[in-house]
Amino acid sequence: MAIEKKTIRLLILEDSQNEAERLVSLFRNAGQATRVHRLTGIDDLNEALQHSWDLLICAPSSEALDPTEAIAAIRRQAKDIPAIQLLANNDSDDITAALSLGAQDALPQGEDERLVLVAKRELANLEERRGRRASEVALREAEKRCQLLLESSVDAITYVHDGMHIYANRAYLELFAYEDADELEGMPMIDLIGASDQASFKDFLKNYQGHDGHAELQCNGVKANGHSFAAQMSFSPATYDGEPCTQVVIRAHSGNAELEEKLREISSQDLVTGLFNRNHFLGLMDAAAERAVNAGQPATLAYIRADHYASLLAEVGLAGIDILLTDLANLLRSHFPGEAQLARFGDDVFTVLLPGLSPEDCREQLGSLLKKVESNLFDVNGRTVQSTLSIGVAGLNEKTAKAQEVVNRAHRCADELSEGNGLKLFDPADELAAAANRGSIVAMIQQALENNSFHLMFQPIISLRGDNFEHYEALLRLHNPQGEEITPLELFTAAKGAGLAEKIDRWVILNSIKLLADHRSKGHETRLFVHLSSASLQDQTLLPWLSVALKAARLPSDSLVFQFSEPDAIAYLKQAKAITQGLNELHCKTALTQFGCALNPFNTLKHLHLDFIKIDSSFSQDLGNPENQEALKTLLTSLHSQAKLTIVPFVESASVLATLWQAGVNYIQGYYLQGPSQSMDYDFASGED
Template sequence: MGIDRKTIRLLVLEDSKNEAERIISLFRNSGYATRAHRITSLDNLNEALNSTWDLCIAAHHSDNIAPLTALQSIQRMARDISFIQLTEDNSSESLTESLALGAQDAVPHGEDERLILVAKRELASLEDRRARRAAEIALHETEKRCKLLLESSMDAIAYVHDGMHIYANGPYLQLFGYADADEMEGMPMIDLIDGPDQNHFKDFLKNYRSEEGNAELAFTGITAAAQRFQAKMFFSPAQYDGEPCVQVVIRITNGKAELEEKLREISSQDLVTGLYNRQHFLERLDTAAERAVNAGQPASVAYIKIDHYMALQADLGLAGIDILLADLANTLRQHLTSNSQIARFADNAFSVLRSDVTPEQFKPELLNLIKKVELQLFDINGRTAQTTLSIGVAGLSEKTSKAADVLKRAHHCADQLTQGNALKLHNPADDLAAAANRGDLVAMAQQALANNTFKLLFQPIISLRGDEDELYEVLLRLVNPQGEEVPPSDFLNAAVSAGLADKIDRWVLLNSIKLLTEHRSKGHQTRFFIHLSSASLQDQSLLPWLSTVLKASRLPADSIILQIRETDAVAYLKQAKQLSEGLHALHCQVALGQFGCTLNPYNTLKHMHIDFVKIDGSFIKELSTAEDQETLKQMLAALHAQAKHSIVPFVESASILSILWQAGVNYIQGHYLQGPSQAMNYNFTSGEDSL
């Protein structure tokens, strides 16, 4: 209900002013305070995107700007705006096409109640995303402050895991006579305790692990120089880098060895140029990132690299290069607006932070700076020097979670300008493409989702009992930028870890339903087995989404069979049960894959409504003995007694067909019959004769 009370900012792509006003009034009449803007051209949209918006509702057609162009412009500028496409009709082609192009949802024109419900859902999702980004910024800021507090504390503080040091602050190192934290990292804590107290310490640590809360221990410490001192340890539970550990605070008890507080006043200025130094700039950048997330205030970061710096340094000498840097700093001050925060970030580079502008808006000012420096003659102790600049620019927006990433993007853009004397704006698509080219499996999967470049293959599942069912299993394939196929287990496991599995599942479902609808329109009675990951088992929005897609496509629900792995079903049995019941309510069928690998596989069948059971491939590879064959036969008999249709995969030769026939298998699948193919061309009518 919190969303209803907030003012929503609405972009409307609609040629008719009256229709746009009707849509806006629809939201106001539904209880939303609304601030709206009607898009009239691409330039008008780009200008509007400099502000923060929540939703964009696009008509199915516009003479001013195509809906797809508007969507791509929003994506290119990395704005977090939910895009809802209005369609001309309720056909599956229109709805599926809109979703495949990247719209968050598609609603037939005129279905006002549905539009409001979809908008409410997208606003809730948007609120969650913004809250998460704000939480990430707050967590980063908190961690930074905690580390500063630890470093500036007069107390000797360390973090210990399993008796080993994983962090120690300055006073702790000083107390024990160590100059560098690396010397202590990984060192057993017991090495810092005098021999007679070590057994007592071991016993204490064992007991403490079974306790809750704080504890303390008096001990005799020993320094690196073998000097002894009396002190107390104070233990408390803690976390370091997300892992549980123990915080240890040590205080001297004899009162003679007082710890000196280390307070290092870090100047905010670079001594050579008088600009901000690196540390101060990073602090300002963190603050700007926080404002971008919490207040929607955009900002831009420029990384300004001096071209051919090493050659200049060799020619001018250290004193001469310092003069050149100081002159360049003055040029930056003179030609950049007064609200620019300029720093010397590295020996050969400056950095600039500008609030309230996007990289596109910052670009003309930086291009003028490049021209000015190119033409400028610098006087270095009577000699003339010239140089040029390479500038990379990246933006901070409400989607920015780490300010350091923005700086890294700007730096990378500058490094790409190998010829120098140029400017490059960061394009978010470049990061994804670069990561994919480096072999990053998650980036490849993200790129395939964004560019619609996954491949679907189809492998027939054939009846051993003479039925002419046209069954295919849908298999997903990913091709890397070098044109090579990535092993499915590799990229699917990476996708699950990265939280992309549910998105990939929906992509497969959408595209499979689209292809199946087209294939069945030619007179085929084909049905698909489509895999669902564990992420989809936990996705409560999957069923209503699937119901909408099936209705829009006018595809019979029983033409798709959703396949769930047995191990996933066991791990999420409650969710799997609810999903199987919901699927059967939609008249979809359910298959249990890789069956027989758990301790009690038949227990899963008691809780789920299962139509097909696919035996795990390990049982097929172990049919060389009569005992193995009998095991398979008993499993099949138990399944058939429960009216489950059995499928045996990995049939790679004709030699086991007679065994499978005698065992009573319903369906078989494998390369001996036909491998995965992009075409659905298996002749099911001759299936029994060909076997």
């Protein structure tokens, strides 16, 4: 139940240190990293407000600072910090009063699950507001840049609403021989159209009103001095000052259509090779990406680099290299079919866009190109020159978000051919590896799932009362590309955020079953505790899948103990109830971890079929304190009266063993006994002596 992927910065107005820590534990038990500051007065609040915070939680009352004063101070300083007011009761008048004073929500103190849900909502709203403000700033900057581009454009551009000019750039004014934009403001555009074309222009505008895309019209324009000229008008939907309108771009015809076509052709060409230039090719890539996403039309990009370009340049000179590149371009033209689009993308780079083909479809054709170039003898000013190519290949498909990403992938593939004269097709696993190397935990998880590269560790759970079974807990571990272990908190927080927790659970279950079946085949009576995330609690396909997996492994069902946490059980109590019933029908054992932190933990037990209860680690801390000992004994007595087998984890020293024995604990676990190990090798017999 992760609230946010990032660390939340939390202000708490609460006089009781213990209650403040309990509130913080709600978030931390949900797997959320939390940075907290407890307010001690108005001066402390003013100092804290010099920094950035995400949420304020106020107790019903505080001697240090009145909650209404705290909320008012935040509003005075115009800080966007959502406030949640806790109340001593559920009185609707108190709730209304808190909301009217500026709290985002008010709820009775102690409704922990509701508090976390409200906090999740307010944090999400805060992120939306921050994102909107950033977008508004970006929009204003974009509008400024667009205005500058409009003013400096050589094309005549106007914006028209209901047939009337609302904006015209300098080029438009010059084209129609007007001195000032004020002269055009409010003037119907039809007044600038020749009389013979006005009827057709009206008809065009009527039909265009419902047109969502680009349209063109040829007609005669009339200048302010009465002179007319042939104009090509391009219409497209736009907005100006937030209002919908139509953008019209006008180009005056020179009268020589052949010359204009030639000029357009030259503007898209590389002058040396006659192929498309880089800018035009990027436009072709954008169009291909749009077709791939919207129409399901795949395409392939080949990024072709001439090997050893610097050496060739030194050998034949600038004039010679142009001849070589031209010959290479001609060879490419003859090699690829007519629908292929070729460009000179850089000094030593050609690109080819092959529509309708996947990268694998192009492998043979590109492979034959490598051989053709390698065997070709180029003639450069009477000298024989040989060259080879490095070709990187990437595809455009329905998942292509940006054409530039495809170019980058093909570029990287070509770069990886350090020996040259080679061909490399983009593999998504390479991109995943690159993201993992950059520190993306989600990418590391995806890699581990694909490559089966997680590690399972096993920590013994030792009986204090004599038990024929050997018990271990299966613990998942993941190392980053540098060999360092990812902390479990980072691992599972990232997995929840990316929606991968369920897949991880199934990996752990499947591999635990295999390892346990092998271990039991050697004569061990072993049970394995396996953790289920909140995602698995909600997965209705888990039980049927598990039944098949257990039968396939021929493993006794009661040799597996499936455990989940108390916070998850409370959040998904209905699902937890169903899954414990289902596991019981499969004869699997069940356990609840982190038990005892809820306000009424035993209420949860009424709904769940559980065999083991693992006490929260906070109960085993500072057991030298008689008050803490008594709290643990009271909890254990209640559990044992319900015939629950109890486990105390995080046993770190010998000094607590006598206390735990006297308290009647059934099982203990911790580094004092043995830390997680790569194998199930603990000597349980020695522990009984």
